[in-house]
Amino acid sequence: MAEVVTLGECLVAFVATEAGPLAEAGRFDRFVAGAEANVAVGLSRLGHSAAFIGRVGADGFGEAIRRRLRGEGVGIDQLATDPGAPTGLMFRERRTLGPAQVVYMRHGSAGSRLTTEDVALAVDGGIFRGARWLHISGITPALSESAKAATFGAVALARGAGLTISLDVNLRRRLWSDEAAAPVLRTLAEAADVVLGSPDELAVVAGQPSNAAEDDLAGVGRAVLALGPSIVVVKIGAAGAWLLSGDARDSAIARPAIPLPLVVDPVGAGDAFCAGFIAARLDALSLAEALERANACGAAAASTLGDQTGLPTSQELAALLATGVGSPDTIR
Numbered sequence: 001m002a003e004v005v006t007l008g009e010c011l012v013a014f015v016a017t018e019a020g021p022l023a024e025a026g027r028f029d030r031f032v033a034g035a036e037a038n039v040a041v042g043l044s045r046l047g048h049s050a051a052f053i054g055r056v057g058a059d060g061f062g063e064a065i066r067r068r069l070r071g072e073g074v075g076i077d078q079l080a081t082d083p084g085a086p087t088g089l090m091f092r093e094r095r096t097l098g099p100a101q102v103v104y105m106r107h108g109s110a111g112s113r114l115t116t117e118d119v120a121l122a123v124d125g126g127i128f129r130g131a132r133w134l135h136i137s138g139i140t141p142a143l144s145e146s147a148k149a150a151t152f153g154a155v156a157l158a159r160g161a162g163l164t165i166s167l168d169v170n171l172r173r174r175l176w177s178d179e180a181a182a183p184v185l186r187t188l189a190e191a192a193d194v195v196l197g198s199p200d201e202l203a204v205v206a207g208q209p210s211n212a213a214e215d216d217l218a219g220v221g222r223a224v225l226a227l228g229p230s231i232v233v234v235k236i237g238a239a240g241a242w243l244l245s246g247d248a249r250d251s252a253i254a255r256p257a258i259p260l261p262l263v264v265d266p267v268g269a270g271d272a273f274c275a276g277f278i279a280a281r282l283d284a285l286s287l288a289e290a291l292e293r294a295n296a297c298g299a300a301a302a303s304t305l306g307d308q309t310g311l312p313t314s315q316e317l318a319a320l321l322a323t324g325v326g327s328p329d330t331i332r
């Protein structure tokens, strides 16, 4: 029995050990990644049970994912092994300046072959029994038509089961264009209770140009809120986070980020943020406290290499919140 259910593609990520262009990268560290799996691990470390629906290939990478998720206490009874396709992989360079290049090897992967039947089987198997929350991201519907249908299927079944639904927009422009993504993400946002995203992602959900939030962030937030969710959370990275809720349409809550002395690897920080936010809401904390926890989890993740490495435990999070600063010396 898990409090939070999520679904998507869990990948193996190879991250260059040294900063520099991918063309020159000769050594890589191997990590388990994938936005929704990162959230599940984040929740588990924060003391909340999470289960993951997905597929991996019948290969060593799939086994690495199983071992990792199982070891973190994530429920993987509904993580199927697909003998007909490999586990998805990604390669990432590291940059000290400018955006880092990512190469996916996930087209036709096992994870992208998720189906509505997989979700229905998981639900018939009782995955929603005792669950309170479904978390989805905008990556899964970008993977394939069947994964898109699986995402919508999960949302419909979760709605019927009375779960709270969160959508992390996670617009991946290497998987689809803004034009292709907008109507799909919008429909998912309409069905969600909580929508989280960066300003440009939320603008796309709102049907506006991706730079619309530069001039009118509040307008973009309100446009997403008008689609139906009761909470819209804007992740602004180093500038912290901001939210609008249906209870207080005109008054936003903003919280600053924890200043980091060094951003080691920002990838996965958004997932850590989601885990912190969901965990706080499950703990019945206020929206402001949820933002503070989310920011702290994001900072902790960005301070280490790999998506899941720095996801804090409850004790680590408490220590970070108590000191409130990002110097490694202050994290006890």
Ligand code: KDG
Residues within 6 Å of the ligand: 011, 033, 034, 035, 036, 038, 090, 139, 172, 267, 268, 269, 270, 271, 307
């Ligand atoms: O949020 C981190 C993810 O972007 C990363 O783990 C890989 O899921 C991934 C994706 O599709 O980009």
